[in-house]
Amino acid sequence: MSFHHIVLHELILAIVVVLILVLLLIITVLGYSFYSYRILHNRHSWKQIIEYKIMERVVGSDGNDEQDREFSRHLKEPSFRILFLEILVDSGRKFSGTAKNAINRLFYDFKLEDEAWRKLRQRKAYLVAGGIQELAEMKVEAAIPEIKAKLNDDRTVVYQEAQYAMVTFRGYEGLEFLTHFDKPLSDWQQLRLLSSIHHIPELSDVQAYTWLKSTNDSVVIFTLRLIRKFRLMAFYTAVYELLDHTSTSVRVQAIRTMQAIENSATISQFIACFDQQPIDVQLEILKSMKVARSKESEDFLKEQLWNNAAVSIKIHSAEVLVVLGEGQYLREISQKADTYDELIQIIKHALQEKKC
Structure with missing residues (x-):
């Protein structure tokens, strides 16, 4: 009897402990939910106050004494200052000129620089x-x-x-x-x-030449994009030399850059190095020829269409020929009895692409 009494007592005690733990968990969840709600509510109301202050400064209005007092009161709260800084920086990206200067003055007037340093x-x-x-x-x-x-x-x-x-x-x-x-x-x-x-200063060539020789492929690629953006013709030879680079990605970017700063030798150089390049680079060369629209590449493209083993090269060659006005030549080929089916399909695809 005593044994059963002890077991019952322990069971009741265990149930009470579990109930207390459940109650504590509920209180914790409710407390966290209330805290999260307050943060969201504060952020929403604070955001309106901050945006009004920024708008007031940008448009140069006189302001409202009551709102100024409310703003000053909130400014003592660290969370408010952090939000103020975030919104101010975001606003700074959207404005320029006088408005941008006004936003910068707010940054210094309210000593938000301290928050950023922190x-x-x-x-x-x-x-x-x-x-x-x-x-x-x-x-x-x-x-x-x-x-x-x-x-x-x-x-x-x-x-x-x-x-x-x-x-x-x-x-x-x-x-x-x-x-x-x-x-x-x-x-x-x-x-x-x-x-x-937005611009590159004079006498900056030395650095760029150094970057083109970097062992970091991504630095070389970035430099090629930089040359392309600003059409830096002086780098043409250095870019051409990168067609022997160990990285295919660098070679692809070099082709794009050569096309962007092309000269009278570009197409012939593309043709001369074509067979030594991996297929991704070959495809990039054909894309560049499509953009260049040079009649100089016609014979080369016809050679690739007939004799290159890669279907993707044939397709791109046919597409460039269409752009060069060789549609009639392709139609004649497709209608010949001895033209094999795969080539006919490639030509039809290229001609259809042009219609689209």
Whole structure:
């Protein structure tokens, strides 16, 4: 009897403990939900207050005393200041001229520079990257030495943001990090950097020639894109020499760049090196010939159409011939009795593409 009493007592105790744990879990979930709701609610109301303050400064209105007092009260809260900085930086990207200057003045008037510096010196990568971004957007020149030091950071998000910031501050000269850069430069990062460079100063050839000889393929590819963007004709020979590069991706970009800065020798050079290239590069050459629309390539294209073993090369050759006005030549071939079926289908496809 005593044994059953002990077991029952332990069972009741276990049930009570479980119920207490469940109750604590419910309270925790409700508390977290309420906390999350308050944060969302605050962010929404704070965002309206901040956007009104920015609009007020941009349009130069007199303002409202009550709203100014409310703004000043919220400004003492760290979370409000962080949100204010985020919105201000985002707004800075959307405006230019007088409006941009007004936003920059807000940044300094309310000492938001301190928040950005604080982020820059944090340990978490996303905070450091955010600080770099904010200091660069607001043109805080004093931050350049610390941001430059972040170019050697091991964390991708940090060194990428530092790269972008240096170009934002210094334009083309901010690309000097490429000389010793040994990590992959992603396509997205290359696009960001290229979009921030608006002109190339004179006597900048030496750096670019160095980058074309880099052992980092992504640096070479970026330089080729840079040459293409600014049509830097002086680099033509150096670009042509890259058709012997070990990387197929570099060779493809070299073909595109040669086409962009072409001269009277380009088509003949494409033809001369064609057989030594991997198929991806050969296809890129044919695409460039399609853009160039040079009659000089006609005989070469006909040779590829008849004798090249790769179907993809035949297809692209036929498409370029159509663009060059050789549609009638292709129709005559397709109607000959001794033309094999695969070639007929390729020609029909090319002629149909032209109609589309």
